[in-house]
Amino acid sequence: MSVSSFYFIAVISSPYGLVSLPRLEVVVDPWLEGLWKAIKEALSKMASDRIALLKEDAGSSSKETPDSYTPNVQLNLLSLSDQQDCHIVRASADTDSKYATADSIPASATQTAISDLSCDPTAGIPVSVPQTIATANASISALDTQTEYAGDPQAASLSRSLPPLSESSLNVPALPPPYLDVSLQDVDTVEQNIGRLNNESLIEVPIHRAVQLTRGDSVKTAVLLELDISAHPEMFFEPGDSFDVFCPNRATEVEAMLHRLGLQDKRNHRVHVSLKKETKKKGAQVPSYIPQNISLLYLFTWCLEIRSVPKKAFLRALVEHTGDSVQRRRLQELCSKQGAADYNLHVRDLSLSVLELLTVFPSCSPPLRLLIEHLPKLQPRPYSAASSRLKHPGKLHFVFNVVEFPACYGRPAGKRGLCTGWLFDLINRGLVFPGKAECSDSLALPTIHVSLRSNCSFRPPSDLSVPFIMIGPGTGVAPFIGFLQQREKERQEKPEAVFGETWLFFGCRHRDRDYLFREELEGFLCSGVLNHLKVCFSRDEPEQEEEQVTASAARPRYVQHILLRNGRYVTDILLKQSGYLYVCGDAKNMAKDVNDTLIEIIKAELRVDQFEAMKTLAGLREEKRYLQDIWG
Numbered sequence: 001m002s003v004s005s006f007y008f009i010a011v012i013s014s015p016y017g018l019v020s021l022p023r024l025e026v027v028v029d030p031w032l033e034g035l036w037k038a039i040k041e042a043l044s045k046m047a048s049d050r051i052a053l054l055k056e057d058a059g060s061s062s063k064e065t066p067d068s069y070t071p072n073v074q075l076n077l078l079s080l081s082d083q084q085d086c087h088i089v090r091a092s093a094d095t096d097s098k099y100a101t102a103d104s105i106p107a108s109a110t111q112t113a114i115s116d117l118s119c120d121p122t123a124g125i126p127v128s129v130p131q132t133i134a135t136a137n138a139s140i141s142a143l144d145t146q147t148e149y150a151g152d153p154q155a156a157s158l159s160r161s162l163p164p165l166s167e168s169s170l171n172v173p174a175l176p177p178p179y180l181d182v183s184l185q186d187v188d189t190v191e192q193n194i195g196r197l198n199n200e201s202l203i204e205v206p207i208h209r210a211v212q213l214t215r216g217d218s219v220k221t222a223v224l225l226e227l228d229i230s231a232h233p234e235m236f237f238e239p240g241d242s243f244d245v246f247c248p249n250r251a252t253e254v255e256a257m258l259h260r261l262g263l264q265d266k267r268n269h270r271v272h273v274s275l276k277k278e279t280k281k282k283g284a285q286v287p288s289y290i291p292q293n294i295s296l297l298y299l300f301t302w303c304l305e306i307r308s309v310p311k312k313a314f315l316r317a318l319v320e321h322t323g324d325s326v327q328r329r330r331l332q333e334l335c336s337k338q339g340a341a342d343y344n345l346h347v348r349d350l351s352l353s354v355l356e357l358l359t360v361f362p363s364c365s366p367p368l369r370l371l372i373e374h375l376p377k378l379q380p381r382p383y384s385a386a387s388s389r390l391k392h393p394g395k396l397h398f399v400f401n402v403v404e405f406p407a408c409y410g411r412p413a414g415k416r417g418l419c420t421g422w423l424f425d426l427i428n429r430g431l432v433f434p435g436k437a438e439c440s441d442s443l444a445l446p447t448i449h450v451s452l453r454s455n456c457s458f459r460p461p462s463d464l465s466v467p468f469i470m471i472g473p474g475t476g477v478a479p480f481i482g483f484l485q486q487r488e489k490e491r492q493e494k495p496e497a498v499f500g501e502t503w504l505f506f507g508c509r510h511r512d513r514d515y516l517f518r519e520e521l522e523g524f525l526c527s528g529v530l531n532h533l534k535v536c537f538s539r540d541e542p543e544q545e546e547e548q549v550t551a552s553a554a555r556p557r558y559v560q561h562i563l564l565r566n567g568r569y570v571t572d573i574l575l576k577q578s579g580y581l582y583v584c585g586d587a588k589n590m591a592k593d594v595n596d597t598l599i600e601i602i603k604a605e606l607r608v609d610q611f612e613a614m615k616t617l618a619g620l621r622e623e624k625r626y627l628q629d630i631w632g
């Protein structure tokens with residue numbers, strides 16, 4: 001066969017096995033224009049005739065599932081001149097034997113009739129996956145019956161693509177080379193306890209008090225936790241510092257993962273991880289966050305971020321362990337260049353976890369090795385200290401919003417953020433509401449593991465006479481409560497001292513529902529600790545607002561709007577009085593909007609152009625007088 005020839009294979013699978021359509025292996029010269037198109041059309045027609053026929057059959061047989069009557073038609077085209085290094089995995093027999101030599105055999109691998117095209121998996125060459133004809137993905141899909149989903153069954157989804165993607169050739173990334181060997185050993189003792197294995201700075205502290213700061217009908221639930229650190233003088237923190245909270249993966253999700261991998265009976269086995277000999281991965285190392293002598297349960301509970309959104313390389317690797325050809329094709333699409341928008345829409349933007357993805361792709365059975373290679377380290381979550389040691393000796397406060405992920409395709413029920421959901425469950429019974437009697441259960445609050453991260457620059461000015469501006473909507477106000485508590489104490493201790501002006505810009509949805517620390521802030525204002533408290537409510541009706549305005553367009557909804565209104569004072573403090581400006585909270589929108597507004601303010605007040613204003617702001621950043629502590 002000439003290398004300039006085309007080679008194609010057409011296979012149709014159905015519940016009746018490989019159907020009568022003969023397997024075609026044809027060599028044609030590339031100059032036979034139109035042949036490919038004609039064959040494609042012919043096969044397409046055959047496929048749709050067959051679908052119609054089988055649907056009729058299905059109508060008379062209520063026992064048939066949509067899956068079982070959907071034929072799977074795949075047609076692949078390969079130009080050998082383009083991909084000389086590639087080899088063709090032709091049919092199910094080849095594919096099965098490949099699985100047999102892989103780390104595990106897919107438990108639910110269905111008969112696969114896909115003619116796959118793959119390069120040397122470790123050679124790092126992007127692989128072109130040809131188009132599939134017949135819109136198998138776009139027609140009734142087996143996957144849709146396997147997940148509860150109330151959406152339009154004909155719409156594109158995680159498991160289903162529509163033309164043109166379902167019909168297009170794909171550029172999928174090269175298969176990431178395997179680099180770990182993983183085995184499980186049945187031993188007597190393995191470590192199950194986080195405290196003993198983690199870093200030395202980790203300390204276990206009791207939760208002393210948990211207060212819900214938002215009203216029950218607020219969109220977000222914000223909670224203040226008071227930790228008792230009196231037994232830990234090493235937890236020496238300053239306002240502006242943050243600390244890490246170590247949370248485990250949810251037990252139910254760990255169990256689900258073990259079941260999904262078929263390893264539920266080996267949860268107490270010791271996991272042994274070593275570097276694969278002769279791996280082609282450059283700089284490969286055994287992950288440092290997987291300690292020796294840990295159980296499989298420990299691995300999934302404390303070491304791996306099992307909620308992480310699978311990257312495209314991971315999806316690419318999962319293809320190799322997926323038996324069903326429709327599911328393989330969809331995974332290929334999701335990791336391909338052509339499927340980038342689908343990946344963003346159905347995976348990334350929904351923060352879909354690997355476990356959720358695996359429920360939608362039931363024929364995918366990855367080996368444990370693959371999960372260890374691709375899942376990142378389970379990271380502790382940082383929180384800003386929301387108190388001053390001077391005001392609350394032996395205590396450390398922090399505030400968190402309970403993150404909520406809504407239900408979506410692949411996630412039949414909504415879920416909470418990992419750490420915030422875990423914390424909320426821990427303290428739920430002992431949760432108190434401001435102004436209400438504390439419930440007796442608060443004494444029974446549990447302990448958590450934390451470790452201090454110091455932040456050398458996000459601190460109030462050391463010179464007490466220097467003015468400063470704080471911008472912190474929502475839980476972004478947390479460090480500023482610490483700043484102001486400290487200032488309150490300093491004012492009591494040094495009544496003769498000169499104190500610079502303090503400004504706080506705060507925002508929330510509703511004055512009555514989620515105005516965090518309202519009483520404390522108003523108290524600071526009354527006592528002169530805080531000189532200017534500027535608050536905006538993004539969802540309140542105008543008549544409830546602090547400042548009445550007639551034109552709703554001019555209504556300040558967000559902190560940047562009230563900042564703009566006070567532009568003259570802002571530039572005065574920053575540029576004439578050498579003051580400081582701090583921003584804390586949401587990085588995605590708020591911090592950027594505040595930054596843009598500062599540029600506008602500088603432009604207007606100094607009468608300079610955009611470039612000059614940006615330079616001025618950059619100078620403030622460099623001098624560490626414009627400081628950010630942002631996340632999200």
Ligand code: FAD
Nearest residue numbers: 381382383384399400401403417418419420475478631632
């Ligand atoms: P995860 O399960 O990790 O999910 C987080 C994902 O949810 C994110 O990837 C994001 O896409 C999405 N998400 C949706 N809403 C939010 C949101 N409001 N915050 C974060 N992610 C969101 N959080 C506080 O509530 N209070 C603090 O004082 C605080 N201080 C921080 C200080 C620093 C230096 C940093 C880096 C972060 C801080 N955070 C704070 C964020 C905090 O560390 C966690 O990211 C947050 O609580 C979510 O954790 P989770 O495990 O519940 O959510």
